[in-house]
Amino acid sequence: MDKGIGIHIEGLSKRYGAGDTAVDALKEVNMSVAPGEVVGLVGPSGAGKSTLLKCLGAVIEPTQGRMTLGGEVIYDNGWKISDLRVLRRDRIGFIFQAPYLIPFLDATDNVALLPMLAGRPNGEARARAMELLQALDVAHRARAETSELSGGEQQRVSIARALANRPPVILADEPTAPLDSQRALSVVRILNQMARQYQTAIIVVTHDEKIIPTFKRIYHIRDGRTFEEEGEGRALE
Ligand SMILES: Nc1ncnc2c1ncn2[C@@H]1O[C@H](COP(=O)(O)OP(=O)(O)OP(=O)(O)O)[C@@H](O)[C@H]1O
Numbered sequence: 013m014d015k016g017i018g019i020h021i022e023g024l025s026k027r028y029g030a031g032d033t034a035v036d037a038l039k040e041v042n043m044s045v046a047p048g049e050v051v052g053l054v055g056p057s058g059a060g061k062s063t064l065l066k067c068l069g070a071v072i073e074p075t076q077g078r079m080t081l082g083g084e085v086i087y088d089n090g091w092k093i094s095d096l097r098v099l100r101r102d103r104i105g106f107i108f109q110a111p112y113l114i115p116f117l118d119a120t121d122n123v124a125l126l127p128m129l130a131g132r133p134n135g136e137a138r139a140r141a142m143e144l145l146q147a148l149d150v151a152h153r154a155r156a157e158t159s160e161l162s163g164g165e166q167q168r169v170s171i172a173r174a175l176a177n178r179p180p181v182i183l184a185d186e187p188t189a190p191l192d193s194q195r196a197l198s199v200v201r202i203l204n205q206m207a208r209q210y211q212t213a214i215i216v217v218t219h220d221e222k223i224i225p226t227f228k229r230i231y232h233i234r235d236g237r238t239f240e241e242e243g244e245g246r247a248l249e
């Protein structure tokens with residue numbers, strides 16, 4: 013793997029609090045995800061999954077280690093980026109269990125908002141939104157208010173939003189938990205397609221037994237330590 017791009021985490025540790033009550037949530041974690049690759053991050057409750065995503069997403073500060081995103085060192089025993097807000101907005105896409113769309117904006121504007129905030133002209137931002145809605149097979153609902161969309165359509169719009177600024181990295185926390193088996197597999201199929209098409213590195217936190225067999229590579233996390241395993245990589249087509 014090209015060491016310059018994708019996601020690279022080396023010796024990453026996170027301690028919450030100090031003294032007797034300190035919790036070592038991550039203990040020298042190593043992880044690499046190539047552009048175009050989707051990996052699973054699996055582990056029991058309290059293992060450190062959300063902590064790892066929050067560190068990578070620059071939502072909380074690690075205690076030590078090194079993180080590289082899309083060819084740039086963002087953390088090396090301290091942040092190496094001056095504006096973490098811009099990093100989160102332009103370089104990282106987030107997908108959550110619930111879609112969290114803005115109800116009074118239509119599907120297109122929910123997706124176009126991020127490129128607009130990043131300074132893209134409105135026309136260009138909307139064109140990019142349409143392209144993504146087409147790729148995700150919801151373009152026919154582009155002008156609908158998001159409250160009028162089905163659950164699966166809302167989740168696809170939220171995936172389009174995560175891709176809107178063409179981030180090198182997408183972090184997904186339990187994106188399929190509320191979905192039935194067919195829709196869960198369809199979301200994973202879409203994430204794999206998008207990873208390939210846009211050369212995005214994607215981490216999916218999950219304990220969803222329906223989708224775990226689809227990963228080619230899985231990181232297990234337990235008590236703050238990660239172990240890499242080859243997955244089944246079951247075909248999605
Ligand atoms: N803000 C915090 N302050 C102190 N300890 C925390 C904090 N956030 C998480 N922890 C602790 O760090 C450990 C890892 O928590 P984390 O939320 O990363 O687990 P998780 O793997 O996401 O679990 P779940 O599957 O339940 O979401 C746990 O022991 C948790 O109690």
Ligand SMILES: [Mg+2]
Pocket residue numbers: 061062063
């Ligand atoms: Mg969690």
